[in-house]
Amino acid sequence: MDTNESVEEAIGLLQQLGLKEYEARCFVGLSRLRSGTAKTLSEMTEVPRTRVYDAVRVLESQGLVEVQHSSPQEFRAVSLEEATETLRDQYEARVERLENALDTIDIVDEGDDTPIQQVWSLSGQNGIENRTDQLIEEATDEVVLVIGDESLLTDDLADSLNEVVSNGVTLIIGALTEPLEDQIQTKVPDATTFITGLEWLHSENATEDETAIGRLLLIDRSTILVSSITSGSKEEQAIFGEGFGNGLVVIARRLMAQGLVPAHDPGQ
Amino acid sequence: MDTNESVEEAIGLLQQLGLKEYEARCFVGLSRLRSGTAKTLSEMTEVPRTRVYDAVRVLESQGLVEVQHSSPQEFRAVSLEEATETLRDQYEARVERLENALDTIDIVDEGDDTPIQQVWSLSGQNGIENRTDQLIEEATDEVVLVIGDESLLTDDLADSLNEVVSNGVTLIIGALTEPLEDQIQTKVPDATTFITGLEWLHSENATEDETAIGRLLLIDRSTILVSSITSGSKEEQAIFGEGFGNGLVVIARRLMAQGLVPAHDPGQ
DNA sequence: CCTTTTTGTGATTAATCGGGTGACTTCTCG
DNA sequence: CGAGAAGTCACCCGATTAATCACAAAAAGG
Numbered sequence: 001m002d003t004n005e006s007v008e009e010a011i012g013l014l015q016q017l018g019l020k021e022y023e024a025r026c027f028v029g030l031s032r033l034r035s036g037t038a039k040t041l042s043e044m045t046e047v048p049r050t051r052v053y054d055a056v057r058v059l060e061s062q063g064l065v066e067v068q069h070s071s072p073q074e075f076r077a078v079s080l081e082e083a084t085e086t087l088r089d090q091y092e093a094r095v096e097r098l099e100n101a102l103d104t105i106d107i108v109d110e111g112d113d114t115p116i117q118q119v120w121s122l123s124g125q126n127g128i129e130n131r132t133d134q135l136i137e138e139a140t141d142e143v144v145l146v147i148g149d150e151s152l153l154t155d156d157l158a159d160s161l162n163e164v165v166s167n168g169v170t171l172i173i174g175a176l177t178e179p180l181e182d183q184i185q186t187k188v189p190d191a192t193t194f195i196t197g198l199e200w201l202h203s204e205n206a207t208e209d210e211t212a213i214g215r216l217l218l219i220d221r222s223t224i225l226v227s228s229i230t231s232g233s234k235e236e237q238a239i240f241g242e243g244f245g246n247g248l249v250v251i252a253r254r255l256m257a258q259g260l261v262p263a264h265d266p267g268q
Numbered sequence: 269m270d271t272n273e274s275v276e277e278a279i280g281l282l283q284q285l286g287l288k289e290y291e292a293r294c295f296v297g298l299s300r301l302r303s304g305t306a307k308t309l310s311e312m313t314e315v316p317r318t319r320v321y322d323a324v325r326v327l328e329s330q331g332l333v334e335v336q337h338s339s340p341q342e343f344r345a346v347s348l349e350e351a352t353e354t355l356r357d358q359y360e361a362r363v364e365r366l367e368n369a370l371d372t373i374d375i376v377d378e379g380d381d382t383p384i385q386q387v388w389s390l391s392g393q394n395g396i397e398n399r400t401d402q403l404i405e406e407a408t409d410e411v412v413l414v415i416g417d418e419s420l421l422t423d424d425l426a427d428s429l430n431e432v433v434s435n436g437v438t439l440i441i442g443a444l445t446e447p448l449e450d451q452i453q454t455k456v457p458d459a460t461t462f463i464t465g466l467e468w469l470h471s472e473n474a475t476e477d478e479t480a481i482g483r484l485l486l487i488d489r490s491t492i493l494v495s496s497i498t499s500g501s502k503e504e505q506a507i508f509g510e511g512f513g514n515g516l517v518v519i520a521r522r523l524m525a526q527g528l529v530p531a532h533d534p535g536q
Numbered sequence: 537c538c539t540t541t542t543t544g545t546g547a548t549t550a551a552t553c554g555g556g557t558g559a560c561t562t563c564t565c566g
Numbered sequence: 567c568g569a570g571a572a573g574t575c576a577c578c579c580g581a582t583t584a585a586t587c588a589c590a591a592a593a594a595g596g
Contacts, residue, residue, distance in 0.1 A: 003373055010369040013362055018286065020583070031370055038543075048585060053544065063395015066388040066508065071592065072543055076388070080370050082398045084363050089394045091359045094281050099352050101278040102299055105271055106348070120334040120344070126357045127331015130350045240334065288554065306572075316556060321573065339563065340572055 017087060022047050022055040027064055030077035037072045062086070123237040128227055131240065132217055133160040139169050141220045146174035146196055148213035149229065150183060158187040165190045176213075214238070285355060290315050290323040298333055298345035305340045330354070391505040396495055399508065400485055401428040407437050409488045414442035414464055416481035417497065418451060426455040433458045444481075482506070 007028055014024035029045035030036060038056075042049035056075050059065035063086045068074040077083065122128060129152075136143055137160050145161075147153055165171045171191040175181040181193050214227035214236050227238035275296055282292035297313035298304060306324075310317035324343050327333040331354045336342040345351065390396060397420075404411055405428050413429075415421055433439045439459040443449040449461050482495035482504050495506035 006369045006372045010366055010373065013366040013369060016286070016362055017359075017366070018284070022584075028370070028373065032373060050544080050546090050587090051585075060389070061391050061503075063390060063392035063398065066390040068386055068388050078390070078395065078399065079402075080367065080374070082395070082402060083370075084367050085398050086392075086394050087363055087366075088360075089398070091285070091363075092356075093394075094284055095352050095355055095359075098278055098281040098285070098355075099348065101274045101281060102296070102348050102351075104274045105278065105296065105300060118336055120336050121328070122331060122334040122346070123329050124331035124354075126354050126361075127346065127350070130331065130353050130357070131346065134347070134350060235329075290555075318558085318573080318575090319556080 017091075020055070020058075022051055023058050026052060026055045026075075027059055027077060027083075030065060030075055031080070033076070035068075035074050035076040037074055039072070041075065062090075118243070119239055119241045121237065121239045123235060125236045128215075128225075128236050128238045129154065129156070131238075132215060132225060133157060135217060135219050135223060135225060136160045136164050139164055139219045142170040142172070142218075143220075144172045144174075144216075144218040146176075146213070146216035147180065147184070148176055148215060150180050152215055153180075153183060153187065161188045161191065174216075285359075288323070288326075290319055291326050294320060294323040294343075295327055295332055295345060295351075298343055299348070301344070303336075303342050303344040305342055307340070309343065330358070386511070387507055387509045389505065389507045391503060393504045396483075396493075396504050396506045397422065397424070399506075400483060400493060401425060403485060403487050403491060403493060404428040404432050407432055407487045410438040410440070410486075411488075412440045412442075412484075412486040414444075414481070414484040415448065415452070416444055416483060418448050420483055421448075421451060421455065429456045429459065442484075 010028045010031075011021070011024040014027060015021060019027065025045040025047050026041055029041050029047075033040065033044070036044075038049055038052040041047065041052050041056075045052075047055065056065055056067065060067050063078070064083055065075055065077050068076075078086070122131065133156055136145075136157075143161070143164060161171060161173075165188070171188070173184050173188065173191045173193050174196040175184055175193065176196060178195065181195055184191065184193050212229050214229045215225065215238075216227075217225040223240075223242040225238055225240045227236050229236050278296045278299075279289070279292040282295060283289060287295065293313040293315050294309055297309050297315075301308065301312070304312075306317055306320040309315065309320050309324075313320075315323065324333055324335065328335050331346070332351055333343050333345050336344075346354070390399065401424055404413075404425075411429070411432060429439060429441075433456070439456070441452050441456065441459045441461050442464040443452055443461065444464060446463065449463055452459065452461050480497050482497045483493065483506075484495075485493040491508075491510040493506055493508045495504050497504050
């Protein structure tokens, strides 16, 4: 809606995608013009005129802008589809090369691992999401999952759940609210669902930096992941433990036995 | 094969993907260790010990490593699959947001366009590739394509070609060598192929900064794209013109009539 | 043809960021 | 309790990047 806001956002995103500020400004500037000269661009983007040339040159070498070598020379941005496709290609190529490089390396050295009680923490919505999916896919016996916020019920997650349930794994999913439970039953029809009775899971009054429950995942009764979301920063943080004897896991099992999952049977 | 080399490459790639040097070093360091402390990591990666903590914290917040809050605390990298998946997600999210932002903007202002003869230049393998594909898909009548190097015959390109040929567009593809022609007939069976007789298209003796032909694309006899590859830098550069009256296009048509495409009939 | 303005290049300065180091507090363990 | 390791901070300095300026080349326009 608000163009100015979107412009700023686009500039920021382009910088996150690796462009410098001037390059980003020039690109969105050109995106709003069918075509423009250095002067036009400079006026519209606040980029010093003499620096427009450098910026555009970089953009051209990345396939985001085309240049007409006349005098004065004119610039124009490639179409939105071409631009995003180019960016995607670029990134995909890098990630693939990274995969290969790390693959040929992975030859680990000294095993610096202590096979005792371990509790790891990780944060970032994305990373936690991926870890969740992976853990679910590795389950052989039982998956217990409690979801605290509907935004966490992604399609990828549903895919993982449906895949594992089709392999004969028992799937028990809890929700904090009834509407959420309905959503779950729609996306993962084969799961046994329930509404958790643990009040402390609910995000109280949404005060400042109140901490709400994110997910709670128990795999084969021996691996657990619990995450929370601070309502202010919306950053998700998780702790994660594995091993049947792991303290965290033991607590989780006890918790479960007590009433998190009401008697293990569906409905009510 | 050579681990050391791969390590360096991985570090470079991670930096291109947005990590700082220390972060990149720490991540590949942890990738070779099942788990490690700040000291271990510092020794292995040449990152000052006191800075390992910052770096790892950032990595954790991005979902690339997990931390055990013991003393001394231990770090470990997530699996290769999780890491690449996380990176992909992150990027995809950014590109999508960019798409939206630019979409709400695109409301162009003053049309600063000159509808006269225009020849644009663009560079970068990726961008040129995308432009090529897009132009092909827009063809309504005829596509003439000459490919100068087999590396340019990508799957995406073949897809575009096959798609457009199924819409009844005449497709004529030239190659510089016979093996290349064979490849083309395999990937795009419905195309009429030939071997170009234009000697200057061939990359002479591969001297220093010799310039070899990349692609030559003529769409509906009114839009043309010609690219070259400097053998040294392997950078691809292209010029691009549209409009039936465009000078560049006129030359291309004449060139074609002369013998680029031998009499327009298949084989020999 | 000469003047004036615009265009493009290059060098130069200023500010920011990231790599690198060391001081200092806290913790662990003998 | 004391030595050494772990962890946190604050700082320095070099490189990158934003920003300005000086100047040559080229158009525009009398």
